[in-house]
Amino acid sequence: MRFWRYAGRRLAFLPVQLLIVSVIVFFLVRLLPGDPSYLLAGPFATVERVDEVRRRLGLDQPLYVQYARYLRSVMRGELGTSWITSQPVLQDIGQRLPATMELILAAMLLSVLVGIPLGVWTAVRKTGIVDRAVFGYEMLAGALPDFWFALIMIFLFFFRLGWAPGPIGQLDLTVSIPPRVTGMYAVDALLAGDEPAFRSAFAHLVLPVMTLTAIYMPLVMKNTRSTMEEMLGSEFVAYARAAGLSRAVQIRYALRNSMPSVVTIVGILFWFLLGGAVLVETVFAWGGLGQYAVQSVVSSDYAPLQAFVLVTAVFTSIVFLLVDLGYFLLDPRIKP
Amino acid sequence: MARLQRQRNWLPLPQGEGDFCVMTAGVLRGIADEVRNLARFSRGRPGFLFGLGVVALTIFLAVFGPRLAPYGPEDALPGVANRPPSGDHWMGTDISGMDVFSRVIAAPRIDLMIALVSTAAAFVGGVLLGVISGFFAGERGIWGRLSGAILRGADIFQAFPVFIFALALVGFRGPSIQNVILALAFLNIPFFLRLTRGAVLHVRERPFVDAARCVGGSGLRIAFVHVMPNALTPALTNLSPTIGFSILLASALSFVGAGVPIPTPEWGSMIAIGAPNMMTGQWWTALFPGLALGLTILGYALVGDGFRYYLDPVKRR
Amino acid sequence: MSAAGSGGSADALLEVRDLEVEYPRGTGAVRVLDGVTLTISPGESVGVVGESGVGKTVLVRAILGLLDPPWRVVRGTVSYRGLNLLAQPEAALQQLRGKEIALTTHEPRKHLNPVATIGDQMARVVQAHRRASRTEARASAIELLRLVGIPDPELRLLAYPHELSGGMCQRVVIAMALAHSPKLLMGDEPTAGLDLTISLQILDLMRDLVRDFHSSLLLVSRDLGVVAHYCQRVAVMYAGQIVEVADVPTFFTGAIHPYSRRLLRAAAAATTDRRGTLSSVGSRAEQGRARCPYAPRCPLCLERCTREAPSLDPIAPAHWVRCFRHAEIAAGLQEVP
Numbered sequence: 001m002r003f004w005r006y007a008g009r010r011l012a013f014l015p016v017q018l019l020i021v022s023v024i025v026f027f028l029v030r031l032l033p034g035d036p037s038y039l040l041a042g043p044f045a046t047v048e049r050v051d052e053v054r055r056r057l058g059l060d061q062p063l064y065v066q067y068a069r070y071l072r073s074v075m076r077g078e079l080g081t082s083w084i085t086s087q088p089v090l091q092d093i094g095q096r097l098p099a100t101m102e103l104i105l106a107a108m109l110l111s112v113l114v115g116i117p118l119g120v121w122t123a124v125r126k127t128g129i130v131d132r133a134v135f136g137y138e139m140l141a142g143a144l145p146d147f148w149f150a151l152i153m154i155f156l157f158f159f160r161l162g163w164a165p166g167p168i169g170q171l172d173l174t175v176s177i178p179p180r181v182t183g184m185y186a187v188d189a190l191l192a193g194d195e196p197a198f199r200s201a202f203a204h205l206v207l208p209v210m211t212l213t214a215i216y217m218p219l220v221m222k223n224t225r226s227t228m229e230e231m232l233g234s235e236f237v238a239y240a241r242a243a244g245l246s247r248a249v250q251i252r253y254a255l256r257n258s259m260p261s262v263v264t265i266v267g268i269l270f271w272f273l274l275g276g277a278v279l280v281e282t283v284f285a286w287g288g289l290g291q292y293a294v295q296s297v298v299s300s301d302y303a304p305l306q307a308f309v310l311v312t313a314v315f316t317s318i319v320f321l322l323v324d325l326g327y328f329l330l331d332p333r334i335k336p
Numbered sequence: 337m338a339r340l341q342r343q344r345n346w347l348p349l350p351q352g353e354g355d356f357c358v359m360t361a362g363v364l365r366g367i368a369d370e371v372r373n374l375a376r377f378s379r380g381r382p383g384f385l386f387g388l389g390v391v392a393l394t395i396f397l398a399v400f401g402p403r404l405a406p407y408g409p410e411d412a413l414p415g416v417a418n419r420p421p422s423g424d425h426w427m428g429t430d431i432s433g434m435d436v437f438s439r440v441i442a443a444p445r446i447d448l449m450i451a452l453v454s455t456a457a458a459f460v461g462g463v464l465l466g467v468i469s470g471f472f473a474g475e476r477g478i479w480g481r482l483s484g485a486i487l488r489g490a491d492i493f494q495a496f497p498v499f500i501f502a503l504a505l506v507g508f509r510g511p512s513i514q515n516v517i518l519a520l521a522f523l524n525i526p527f528f529l530r531l532t533r534g535a536v537l538h539v540r541e542r543p544f545v546d547a548a549r550c551v552g553g554s555g556l557r558i559a560f561v562h563v564m565p566n567a568l569t570p571a572l573t574n575l576s577p578t579i580g581f582s583i584l585l586a587s588a589l590s591f592v593g594a595g596v597p598i599p600t601p602e603w604g605s606m607i608a609i610g611a612p613n614m615m616t617g618q619w620w621t622a623l624f625p626g627l628a629l630g631l632t633i634l635g636y637a638l639v640g641d642g643f644r645y646y647l648d649p650v651k652r653r
Numbered sequence: 654m655s656a657a658g659s660g661g662s663a664d665a666l667l668e669v670r671d672l673e674v675e676y677p678r679g680t681g682a683v684r685v686l687d688g689v690t691l692t693i694s695p696g697e698s699v700g701v702v703g704e705s706g707v708g709k710t711v712l713v714r715a716i717l718g719l720l721d722p723p724w725r726v727v728r729g730t731v732s733y734r735g736l737n738l739l740a741q742p743e744a745a746l747q748q749l750r751g752k753e754i755a756l757t758t759h760e761p762r763k764h765l766n767p768v769a770t771i772g773d774q775m776a777r778v779v780q781a782h783r784r785a786s787r788t789e790a791r792a793s794a795i796e797l798l799r800l801v802g803i804p805d806p807e808l809r810l811l812a813y814p815h816e817l818s819g820g821m822c823q824r825v826v827i828a829m830a831l832a833h834s835p836k837l838l839m840g841d842e843p844t845a846g847l848d849l850t851i852s853l854q855i856l857d858l859m860r861d862l863v864r865d866f867h868s869s870l871l872l873v874s875r876d877l878g879v880v881a882h883y884c885q886r887v888a889v890m891y892a893g894q895i896v897e898v899a900d901v902p903t904f905f906t907g908a909i910h911p912y913s914r915r916l917l918r919a920a921a922a923a924t925t926d927r928r929g930t931l932s933s934v935g936s937r938a939e940q941g942r943a944r945c946p947y948a949p950r951c952p953l954c955l956e957r958c959t960r961e962a963p964s965l966d967p968i969a970p971a972h973w974v975r976c977f978r979h980a981e982i983a984a985g986l987q988e989v990p
Contacts, residue, residue: 143634148626239764244751275499
């Protein structure tokens with residue numbers, strides 16, 4: 001009951017947040033040098049098309065009317081048309097979103113499964129060499145550019161060792177796409193029992209996911225470790241020890257108290273991975289949203305770019321909301 | 337910082353020649369003291385020294401790099417495309433025949449310029465907003481509301497992942513160096529804002545602020561003359577890592593083609609040029625710029641780390 | 654009553670001898686405990702009194718072996734029924750803690766796990782030294798909560814520490830400490846931060862339980878009045894050393910050490926507020942040991958006091974004092990101003 005009250009309160013706040021986000025995205029188009037309707041319609045647009053865009057934007061109307069129009073079209077799913085693909089942006093996004101999600105979810109899963117235990121382990125056992133190696137790795141991972149690291153991985157594992165397939169997207173060219181359930185090729189192949197497709201999809205996933213994980217997992221590990229260290233040194237753990245509770249129980253107490261912080265870090269991980277995915281997708285020609293966004297920037301295709309920013313901001317707001325709810329569930333001290 | 341506080345409130349201005357000599361001697365002596373402290377501090381810390389070395393090197397290259405380059409950084413030399421590292425070309429040549437080494441050492445100029453300008457702008461903007469937001473936090477009246485609005489605004493911007501927003505800003509305004517600087521400055525403001533706000537919330541509880549109020553200073557005056565100098569530490573310690581991070585962002589933007597235009601030597605765009613080569617085995621085109629980029633960011637981050645300990649009054653061994 | 658102070662008797666429960674503990678600082682170290690000697694017999698209640706920072710909490714932690722590096726035990730022994738606790742490995746100490754020697758702490762809410770229910774935490778304490786299922790542990794917890802006077806214990810089991818008042822948290826801590834009927838209960842300022850009425854209730858509770866369980870009590874406090882009321886013997890601590898030990902009646906009628914007398918006067922002056930706190934200036938342990946630590950503040954300080962360190966000597970069967978001029982003071986020849 002307590003939880004639902006809190007959830008209700010946070011959910012009530014969400015539309016306001018999303019509204020403000022939409023205002024910011026709305027103003028992005030105002031940054032364009034020149035006539036937005038020409039630029040949005042694209043260089044191949046006919047006069048009618050440009051007029052259509054201008055009418056839709058309502059550029060002769062006052063600003064708030066323009067915003068209202070924008071909001072209404074977003075609600076209806078009309079995010080404009082990409083002049084590169086000649087398709088509605090919403091459709092483009094729908095086609096590409098699962099690919100990006102597959103990448104991000106896989107990287108998140110791996111980072112959490114590896115990062116949290118490693119963080120706990122290095123906090124509990126403070127051994128000299130491992131500590132220093134871990135610290136060095138964290139510093140490096142924070143400094144090395146992810147797009148460059150992706151290239152190194154390709155060079156090593158594709159060119160030199162021949163273990164991984166080339167960076168040509170999600171599947172080998174000879175393999176057919178499995179029937180679409182989620183849009184994520186590996187998952188769909190699994191569901192359809194299509195072994196060659198699954199193998200191909202999985203093989204193509206390995207390098208990009210490893211790149212993202214190698215660079216962003218240390219974030220989780222570092223934060224888990226510092227929170228655990230803080231908890232292990234806290235007064236209630238010290239008192240638990242004084243009361244005769246075993247080391248295992250002390251660690252359990254510390255771990256449970258670290259959970260809220262760890263959940264927050266996972267949310268921030270998502271935030272980082274969104275940015276990282278854009279770059280990694282470009283390197284691996286992944287065909288996801290990130291590559292779509294980059295193409296839009298490079299070819300001055302503004303409608304998709306605007307929609308992309310909106311979509312990512314909405315996703316991030318939802319993820320942050322989930323993180324807050326998770327935090328609330330894990331920490332009984334927060335008031336609903 | 338207490339030292340700074342005293343000086344802010346009462347400046348002994350020189351009057352006459354004798355005073356001027358005293359002032360200069362004092363300043364020089366102070367600088368020498370601080371340098372000596374820093375040297376002693378760095379002795380046991382190889383990471384910090386490495387970082388300082390990197391910072392010094394990048395500044396040196398930013399000034400002298402293009403001049404020291406053996407070949408013109410934007411010269412496409414005929415007939416030597418895609419050569420591996422050799423005696424003539426220490427880091428090889430890229431697909432257009434440009435010498436990689438020359439471009440690698442010429443690149444810091446543009447990256448550092450972008451990073452320095454945007455970070456400086458973000459620092460000034462972020463600190464100002466942070467002081468206002470922190471000092472008037474929780475108060476009624478227009479300033480109180482403003483402080484809340486500033487914080488709320490910074491929060492909302494958090495919904496946009498940094499790189500994506502930078503991409504959008506540059507994308508909509510057009511890829512150019514000025515736009516990259518603008519985008520980076522804009523994005524780093526919330527960061528400095530938050531740091532300063534936290535410090536200000538702390539400092540404003542201190543007794544000397546009440547004392548200043550009693551003497552009858554106006555809110556703004558107290559905020560900027562008394563509180564701000566003592567709340568600068570978190571922002572200052574993060575200057576170096578932010579510069580490093582800005583270099584990374586600028587390179588990432590250039591990599592996707594939304595930053596520094598192509599012929600200008602820039603590490604990110606160099607990696608982009610070398611990307612296809614990586615898949616066909618010519619590793620040098622993209623490797624060296626990336627290595628330089630990574631080491632640079634590492635160096636700036638280590639310096640930031642070191643300064644955090646140095647400026648912290650609890651810096652006992 | 655057995656002999657107090659150093660040179661303890663054979664049936665002592667806990668014997669601390671010449672305990673020196675230091676903490677590194679800068680290039681040297683601060684000697685926080687400078688030769689503490691104390692004996693507690695079975696069934697005794699001993700109070701340790703001193704200002705903040707004098708080392709009382711460190712003493713308690715040292716006894717239980719809770720001082721990790723960089724803290725260092727330089728010298729001394731802590732004998733529990735003949736067993737030297739300082740030489741035991743962590744596993745052995747863990748067996749003793751909570752079972753033989755239990756600790757209650759000040760600011761109990763800070764020392765409880767904030768994200769676990771009281772029931773969970775108490776069950777774990779019960780299960781630490783006894784094989785018990787969840788239901789058995791839960792039943793024990795309810796009994797213990799009832800024992801410490803918490804109403805509706807079944808409901809309290811589901812509460813979190815932040816939902817309980819300070820007094821209730823302290824009762825919970827006491828309940829946890831008594832879960833295994835320890836032979837020695839150490840109370841580290843159990844009433845710090847609590848209201849006066851609650852403090853009295855807590856102290857009464859501790860005294861009664863200790864009596865019912867036939868345990869010994871080591872009560873650490875800054876409040877001389879508390880010690881007077883609830884303990885049989887008093888040890889006064891100053892600058893990391895015990896400077897006087899006596900049974901309570903003797904102490905309150907005829908304390909010898911100038912510092913003890915000062916404490917008594919301060920306590921008497923603060924009659925309206927039993928928790929009269931004294932300034933802690935000068936009471937921390939000092940480096941040099943070639944003098945009486947109280948010399949700088951002592952009104953009766955002689956030249957000898959600045960050159961030599963007095964030892965803790967018995968001046969009567971149950972009365973030990975660390976002062977060169979004890980004879981004069983005792984004979985009333987010297988009025989301590």
